[in-house]
Amino acid sequence: MNKNKNLLYKAKLLKIRIHDKVFKLKESLSGNGALSFRYTNIKDTQDNIFVKFLISPRNDIELYKFNMESKFLEYESMKPVKISPTLLKQGKHKTLPIYYYATEWIKGKTLKSIITDLDTPSLDDILEIIHRCTSSAAYMATFISHRDFHPGNIIFLDEEPNWANQVHTQRDFVDAKVIITDFGNAIMPMAFGYEDRGVGNYDIYQNVNRRIEGSFRSLPPEIFLNPIDTVSYNPGSAEAWAIGILFYKLLMNEDILNIQSISEYFNLICTNEIESIIKDKLNDVHQKLDNNYILIRVIEGLLKIKASQRMSLGVTAGLLWDYRFGNLNDESHEFQKKYINAGRNYPPMRPDEYDCY
Ligand SMILES: Nc1ncnc2c1ncn2[C@@H]1O[C@H](COP(=O)(O)OP(=O)(O)O)[C@@H](O)[C@H]1O
Ligand SMILES: [Mg+2]
Numbered sequence: 125m126n127k128n129k130n131l132l133y134k135a136k137l138l139k140i141r142i143h144d145k146v147f148k149l150k151e152s153l154s155g156n157g158a159l160s161f162r163y164t165n166i167k168d169t170q171d172n173i174f175v176k177f178l179i180s181p182r183n184d185i186e187l188y189k190f191n192m193e194s195k196f197l198e199y200e201s202m203k204p205v206k207i208s209p210t211l212l213k214q215g216k217h218k219t220l221p222i223y224y225y226a227t228e229w230i231k232g233k234t235l236k237s238i239i240t241d242l243d244t245p246s247l248d249d250i251l252e253i254i255h256r257c258t259s260s261a262a263y264m265a266t267f268i269s270h271r272d273f274h275p276g277n278i279i280f281l282d283e284e285p286n287w288a289n290q291v292h293t294q295r296d297f298v299d300a301k302v303i304i305t306d307f308g309n310a311i312m313p314m315a316f317g318y319e320d321r322g323v324g325n326y327d328i329y330q331n332v333n334r335r336i337e338g339s340f341r342s343l344p345p346e347i348f349l350n351p352i353d354t355v356s357y358n359p360g361s362a363e364a365w366a367i368g369i370l371f372y373k374l375l376m377n378e379d380i381l382n383i384q385s386i387s388e389y390f391n392l393i394c395t396n397e398i399e400s401i402i403k404d405k406l407n408d409v410h411q412k413l414d415n416n417y418i419l420i421r422v423i424e425g426l427l428k429i430k431a432s433q434r435m436s437l438g439v440t441a442g443l444l445w446d447y448r449f450g451n452l453n454d455e456s457h458e459f460q461k462k463y464i465n466a467g468r469n470y471p472p473m474r475p476d477e478y479d480c481y
Contacts, residue, residue, distance in 0.1 A: 265360030368426030
């Protein structure tokens, strides 16, 4: 029994009651130090839930962030398209500093395991993965910046998205059948505009730049500048970068940036060496993308170093739809260029063509 399980045993948290059901700890979800577990209904072994703990937070900020994490799950579950697990319970031990929340169990595969299983993915496989990620991330990014958007935190449901029957417009999101987990590093820039008793917005805001948690390799270059401002101006820009990194990795079977530490990453940005590395690496992908103008614009757009210039997730998801299921690929190069430069709004619509008029 690992240290955390032992603690949960002593705290009598190996069993958790939710309404009239009792769930028992079954397995830990990510290695020995993990604080996330699968619990199973003692009367029905098919009935699982996900439980995440915060044990003895080192400071108020950790507790605020943990509370915020379950708040985000609540916010996301209010949206019509499901992209995060439904929160079932939030709890605290009666006397000990042990906090937890429980969500429904998601049946699917993490993108991490899907990628591991795909030996040499075809371009079609890669585009399906990138399209599913951008569609769900675009939907999440309307309020929330996740900031830890790597394949271990993304679950693909077994159902296939119904792409062809849904037209991806600015207002009509496709359900990409993706569940995003782990909002532990997420922020909601809008929430930093006010302070509420006991929520800790101000403290979290003060701390965002100081602590880099989660997987730094998927974090965008602006993490060292002002991540809050950039996500306010271009929501989803941090996730767009993470998806760009993933796109490159799937195409070329190597990391676009070979960085072993946060300081190395910082150094690349300070010296601006990152510009020439990304530029050279992007030149290498042209052939892999069959020199397709649309796909090249997409990967180059996602990997813009300046967040303000980065292609938005909504435009990316829409372009992938247009490429895969629409007829954009049959249009002239000149048309494609104008269409992309105009943010997928070319030729521009007349006012009466917008349904909000
Ligand atoms: N609701 C869920 N149902 C099933 N698996 C989940 C659920 N939430 C997370 N997971 C899986 O558990 C693992 C750990 O969860 P996560 O929230 O990412 O916590 P951590 O902070 O330990 O990374 C993830 O790899 C994810 O695939
Ligand atoms: Mg995680």
